[in-house]
Amino acid sequence: MISHAELAAEFGTPLYVYDLDELAAARDELFAALPEEFELFYALKANPHPGIVRELRTGARSCRAEISSTGELTAALAAGFTGADCLYTGPGKTAGELAEAIGHGVRLFSTDSVTDVRRVGAVATAHGVVADCLLRVNSVTASAATSIRMTGVPSQFGFDSETLIELLPALREVPGTRLAGMHFFPLSNADEASLIGEFQHTIATAAELAAAAELPLRYLDIGGGFAAPYGVPGERGAYPTLRGELAVALDKYLPSWRAGRPQIACESGRFLVGASGTLVTQVSNVKISRGRKFVIADAGINTFGGMSGLGRLLPVAVGLAPDSRGEQASLVGPLCTPGDVLGRHIALPPVEPGDLLSVPNTGAYGPTASLLMFLGRPAPMEVLVRGDRVVSASRIDYRRVEHVLPAKFESTEGI
Incomplete structure (x- = not known):
């Protein structure tokens, strides 16, 4: 590999060096830790560089793209993904960005509120299409007590699990949408024991909610939380028993999962690229x-x-x-x-x-x-x-100024 000193002499500093071989190794390692039936989303928030995103799209098993802005959508498209490859997430989607996403073929959205679902539906209807909505669930209980908790607390993310059933009649009536399943993201940067416990809890909760609410469960994203060091020496987390434990939990609670009913997915950012x-x-x-x-x-x-x-x-x-x-x-x-x-x-x-x-x-x-x-x-x-x-x-060139002043506001005075 080229030395960092050579690269610094050629390109100057500060300088980020990204090793694509290491990136591919992390992707293959994480796929190997998951059952073969799983899909894996790369969360572009971790690093939206198109070259990195493109590398994660290749390989014997390739990632899909999890995006939460039109900027990340642009990066995903530049890397060769299609809109159909993307899961669009985030609690504050605007009508404008939804129009851009749906216009580029995005059809799968993680939604966090009734308002969110209605906004997706309105834009989808205007485009003459139907959007699949995953209901992000903020579970009232959790399994893991360690790591960074992302559920079980008041949050802008997700439907509170204890109130979801009463909201379903309103959600089912939203034109332009189809309730496709659920999305969870309970914790971050977890060791194997914590992650297995949380995934087991997530799978059981999803099955219980789907049965109690008679909610179609065609797709289930159980989230991520795979550990990797950040800015310090160290190795990625190891998950040697995860694959088997996930299969056991899914066989117990969602016995048709191997046939794709539902399709199961995980997501990861830092583990894949850190x-x-x-x-x-x-x-x-x-x-x-x-x-x-x-x-x-x-x-x-x-x-x-x-x-x-x-x-x-x-x-x-x-x-x-x-x-x-x-x-x-x-x-x-x-x-x-x-x-x-x-x-x-x-x-x-x-x-x-x-x-x-x-x-x-x-x-x-x-x-x-x-x-x-x-x-x-x-x-x-x-x-x-x-x-x-x-x-x-x-x-990244953020200092280029793009003037977008509409004609009715134009002035003869120079800038």
Whole structure:
């Protein structure tokens, strides 16, 4: 594989390097952990780079696309997906974006409220089509007590399971829609025991709700939550018994699942793409302030923002040589704000201005999950490699201004 130093010399820093071979390995590994009958959606929110999305569409078993915006739809289409390959999710779909999605052939939607279903139906009716709606369920109970919980609490996501049955008469009457099944996403970044327990609970809940409500269950998306490190060294989660445990639970509660009644699906973002990425950044300065060392790099929260700079998933850890003794320092970015911190008091190698640092496992939630436009700095370069070959090199250009002023508002005054 081409060295990060060579790529940095060629393309500059900050620089994301995405290894397509690692990406394909993660895809194949996750498919192997699931029963053969399962479909797998790639959540583009993790990384919508068309080259990455395209790689996940290939292989002996290929992913479908889970999208939640027209921008992600554009990325999916650019990567070779069709609208029919996509599941459109999100609690705040507008009529405009639904029109664009349905116009491009999207027919499967995860819906979160009666209003959401009605809006999908109105747009589908206007296009002369019928849209399949999965009812996202916010279960009142849960199995796993660990990991990041995504259910069992008040939320903008999903129908509360305890009130769903009373809403079904209204949902069944919505023109332009067909109730196709359910969608769950109960937790995130889970170990195998937690994930198996939650999937078992999800499958049992789906079967119980379908029977009690006489709800057609043609499709069931049981969610994801597959673990992978973020911005620190480590390996993807291992799920050696998941396949068998899922089969046992499905045989018990939904015995026709092997024949596709219902079709079962999972989804994943970080697990599929996280390990493929490395962030390479150059040290701009090293300074001591009142006894504390600060290493200032050209990558900050505008480059790797920990989910839009919220800091929930920081600090990062940089790669250290096996024989290197790390020293405590704060790794900060170049922005003119004290909040531009990638890690406080973390282990860093002895560095000088001009040295390169690498942050591993940054293939997910990188540029598009960061404060990309803050202070107007250029976006980082993104390079896709396969072995010793550069497949593509690109940079998001957010500084191009597109003037879309309607004629009735035009002025003779220049901008």
